[in-house]
Amino acid sequence: xxxxxxxxxDILLVEDDLMLRxxxxxxxxxxxxxxxxxxxxAGARRLVASMPFDFAVLDVNLPDGLGTxxxxxxxxxxxxxxxxxxxxxxxxxxxxxxxxxxxxxxxxPLEPEELPLVLERTRRSxxxxxxxxxxxxxxxxxxxxxxAAMKPLEVQLxxxxxxxxxxxxxxxxxxxxxxxxxxxxxxxxxxxxxGPRATAxxxxxxxxxxxxxxxESELFxxxxxxxxxxxxxxxxxxxxxxxxxxxxxxxxxxxxxxQAKVLVAIEDRKIRRVGGNKSVPVDARIIAAAQRDLRxxxxxxxxxxxxFHRLDLFRVAIPPLRERGEDIxxxxxxxxxxxxxxxxxxxxxxxAAGRARLMTYHWPGNVRELAHELERAMVFEEGEALSLSHxxxxxxxxxxxxxxxxxxxxxxxPESGFLLEEAINRLLQLALSQTDGNVSAAARLLGVPRDxxxxxxxxxxxxxxxx
Numbered sequence: 001x002x003x004x005x006x007x008x009x010d011i012l013l014v015e016d017d018l019m020l021r022x023x024x025x026x027x028x029x030x031x032x033x034x035x036x037x038x039x040x041x042a043g044a045r046r047l048v049a050s051m052p053f054d055f056a057v058l059d060v061n062l063p064d065g066l067g068t069x070x071x072x073x074x075x076x077x078x079x080x081x082x083x084x085x086x087x088x089x090x091x092x093x094x095x096x097x098x099x100x101x102x103x104x105x106x107x108x109p110l111e112p113e114e115l116p117l118v119l120e121r122t123r124r125s126x127x128x129x130x131x132x133x134x135x136x137x138x139x140x141x142x143x144x145x146x147x148a149a150m151k152p153l154e155v156q157l158x159x160x161x162x163x164x165x166x167x168x169x170x171x172x173x174x175x176x177x178x179x180x181x182x183x184x185x186x187x188x189x190x191x192x193x194x195g196p197r198a199t200a201x202x203x204x205x206x207x208x209x210x211x212x213x214x215x216e217s218e219l220f221x222x223x224x225x226x227x228x229x230x231x232x233x234x235x236x237x238x239x240x241x242x243x244x245x246x247x248x249x250x251x252x253x254x255x256x257x258x259q260a261k262v263l264v265a266i267e268d269r270k271i272r273r274v275g276g277n278k279s280v281p282v283d284a285r286i287i288a289a290a291q292r293d294l295r296x297x298x299x300x301x302x303x304x305x306x307x308f309h310r311l312d313l314f315r316v317a318i319p320p321l322r323e324r325g326e327d328i329x330x331x332x333x334x335x336x337x338x339x340x341x342x343x344x345x346x347x348x349x350x351x352a353a354g355r356a357r358l359m360t361y362h363w364p365g366n367v368r369e370l371a372h373e374l375e376r377a378m379v380f381e382e383g384e385a386l387s388l389s390h391x392x393x394x395x396x397x398x399x400x401x402x403x404x405x406x407x408x409x410x411x412x413x414p415e416s417g418f419l420l421e422e423a424i425n426r427l428l429q430l431a432l433s434q435t436d437g438n439v440s441a442a443a444r445l446l447g448v449p450r451d452x453x454x455x456x457x458x459x460x461x462x463x464x465x466x467x
Contacts, residue, residue, distance in 0.1 A: 012080075170285070246285070439453050
């Protein structure tokens, strides 16, 4: 029986058998629930009109009518789950009650563990429904994380998963940092789906999209009457993620007051609904994400230091796309097939010029921008190979027309001076042309590190005139 924890739940028990009512009340209160017990329909109507309930357990045969009459009267809000208790032989009536909105039913005589078992099962079902209401429907494919440049991150993630699998009880928070579009959400999904809670709910919350006035209610829930439009009790997303994972994207967007409440929820594993006075236990693995360096935000006073230290146990940083080297082209090729399927087009490849442009563009929008630019090219470009000529600031890797004067025998420097920057850029162009846009091969021809080539090309992209 100790496996059931009903703390924070308000339960209405409608039962006319005095001994059974006392026994069930004692059992539910021992498991942490707040129980209001009555013996009639009239008593139930009076209590429901004055306060909200998470559950109502209704006996069918009562002195002043049938418990199922309360369902037909629709006195319970959508956030009250109703359990029907019927005598042996009354199953048909119980099934009919479920058609009117009952969540489950029990048959007398009851075994002691049956009622909390059904309550727990119903609560899990409600959590799934709340999660389904919130869950995003447009989940992107998530296999684009790992390449040579991402190997250190992969090793780090595997260690986190191994630690999770060894742990008993609540899992430690994870903090993901990375620029916009680097794949923080996809990484959170990967951690959830490869961890010990993969079969439970994953709730994703973009904190920056929550209006300040509604953020607390969305995260922690609210009681009926907590504010003007709170006509019913509403479960918060911390509760909906019970036993699973809660991903708080752009966590620094929350106000300092809400950051403090998140800290309490993580440390105490309890939340309090808006307008409520009871603590509700929660056990959700927290994954938080931020674009900016939280250490800097703490130093600037824009993020709570205590929350940062609580989250900073397992910290992972996703490198921006521009730092992933040749993995950029591999990642682009990974995207091309599903994009072709999406638009019902023949699969396309990248031209040498297209690959070179991928390597020289700065990618401020990172992986998300890469996917969008590839899709744009897929739709608008003609031909079998994509050149991505629409990329802002793209450079041409075609061979220059004729040799520059300084490559010809007998060259002397002109009195007016010599443009070294222009010469370096022309050399880079020649090397890229000879290697079909392969940056590493061009670097080998020039006898310089690959990063030097990419750096020079980045300068050229920002300053096409060479100045």
